[in-house]
Amino acid sequence: MKKYNILILILISILAIIKIALNNGINAISIAYSSLIILLCIAACFDMKTWIIPDKLIVVAIGLGLIAKAFRNDITFLNIILGGLLAGGIIFTIQYISKGSIGLGDAKLFACIGVFLGVWNTIVAMLLATIFSGMIGLLLLIIGKASRKSIMPFAPFILVSTIITILYQ
Numbered sequence: 001m002k003k004y005n006i007l008i009l010i011l012i013s014i015l016a017i018i019k020i021a022l023n024n025g026i027n028a029i030s031i032a033y034s035s036l037i038i039l040l041c042i043a044a045c046f047d048m049k050t051w052i053i054p055d056k057l058i059v060v061a062i063g064l065g066l067i068a069k070a071f072r073n074d075i076t077f078l079n080i081i082l083g084g085l086l087a088g089g090i091i092f093t094i095q096y097i098s099k100g101s102i103g104l105g106d107a108k109l110f111a112c113i114g115v116f117l118g119v120w121n122t123i124v125a126m127l128l129a130t131i132f133s134g135m136i137g138l139l140l141l142i143i144g145k146a147s148r149k150s151i152m153p154f155a156p157f158i159l160v161s162t163i164i165t166i167l168y169q
Contacts, residue, residue: 006045009156013041016163023167028071033166035064036116040159043109047155053105058112065115075118083114087122106154113162121165128161129154 017034024030039061043053062084069080088111095102114122133154140146 005156006048009041009044009048009159012160012163013037016167019167028068029074032065032068032072032116035068036061036113037159037163037166039064039112040109040155040162043105044153044155044159047103047105047153051103051153053103053109053155055108058105058108061109061112062115065112068116079118080115083116083118083122084111085114086119087111087114087126090126101151102154106158109155109158113158117162117165121169124169125158125161125165128164129157132161133157 016037020030020033020037039057043057043061046057047053065080065084069075069077088107091102091107091110092104095104095107110122110126113125117125133152136157137146137150137152140150140152141148146152
């Protein structure tokens, strides 16, 4: 089943990139968002297979986000720095308080998203990811496919929520 889940994530990512290109044309914003989606898709696939989001992927994503800023005038440098610090900080705090129920990789992943999307859009993506994962978790509990002790990777929800945030901002 994981194999099909990964294929679905890749398909969703490809369709989102096409939609972004159709909406914006080929410009710095669409290239930045497409890069972010590709990196998030890779992170989600790693998370689903290994429960780990590689640090090298995080470094590349933050680097690309900072480089992309040089070609974008739709967001301020302060906004992307605050977006990365605030988003990563919020998830890190949740991770610390909950004693690891959310992974540190997820905190770093949201920091990457903050560098691309800025503060407010990253907060929207965080809220959507939380809502979507809660809904799926509840559904799995109701149909008996999970227990209260079950865990699921969060990066796929981060990917989908970020795509929705990008497409509807």
